[in-house]
Amino acid sequence: MSDIANRPAPLDSLTPSDQELYHYVYRSTAADDLGRAEIDAIVRRSGHRNEVFGLTGCLHHEDGLFFQWLEGPRYQLDQIVNKIRRDPRHQDIEDLSYGPLTRRIFGSWTMRSTDRSDGSLTQWLTDADVSTYDRRGYASSVGAFLKSFAA
Numbered sequence: 613m614s615d616i617a618n619r620p621a622p623l624d625s626l627t628p629s630d631q632e633l634y635h636y637v638y639r640s641t642a643a644d645d646l647g648r649a650e651i652d653a654i655v656r657r658s659g660h661r662n663e664v665f666g667l668t669g670c671l672h673h674e675d676g677l678f679f680q681w682l683e684g685p686r687y688q689l690d691q692i693v694n695k696i697r698r699d700p701r702h703q704d705i706e707d708l709s710y711g712p713l714t715r716r717i718f719g720s721w722t723m724r725s726t727d728r729s730d731g732s733l734t735q736w737l738t739d740a741d742v743s744t745y746d747r748r749g750y751a752s753s754v755g756a757f758l759k760s761f762a763a
């Protein structure tokens with residue numbers, strides 16, 4: 613395995629647009645055989661790598677689905693997102709939101725980990741009266757739900 617690929621680009625080699633603060637939110641389906649121990653391992657390793665890459669965020673797991681908020685310099689974010697998208701521990705990755713951010717939401721967490729016991733997205737969507745067919749409403753509700761864990 614190439615160690616270089618696991619190192620972030622030095623900030624002074626990046627253009628201002630590479631360094632712009634960006635966020636990415638997606639939903640995915642966890643692999644069938646993924647247990648609590650594997651999820652804990654993903655969170656632990658992600659936290660370490662995110663710290664090196666200057667990324668922060670939150671991973672929520674509920675009913676076999678993952679919902680993740682990730683934020684940081686655009687270049688570093690894109691590098692990790694490419695890895696996440698190829699990871700066989702989940703599939704059916706659906707992009708919900710990607711774009712600039714004015715300030716970090718999860719500045720104090722390299723990888724906050726939450727599940728149904730912390731809060732239920734299903735309940736949140738029901739309370740907000742959002743249908744999964746309303747893609748914009750769904751994406752913005754998932755974003756608001758994840759952001760609520762930064763408080």
Ligand SMILES: Cc1cc2nc3c(=O)[nH]c(=O)nc-3n(C[C@H](O)[C@H](O)[C@H](O)COP(=O)(O)O)c2cc1C
Nearest residue numbers: 618654658661662678682692695696697699701702
């Ligand atoms: C649901 C999920 C969320 C993940 N989140 C992150 C993350 O926030 N940061 C990270 O570095 N890796 C994350 N990973 C792990 C990456 O997909 C990948 O395994 C890791 O970056 C190491 O990649 P490499 O083995 O190609 O170096 C996540 C994996 C899954 C399945």
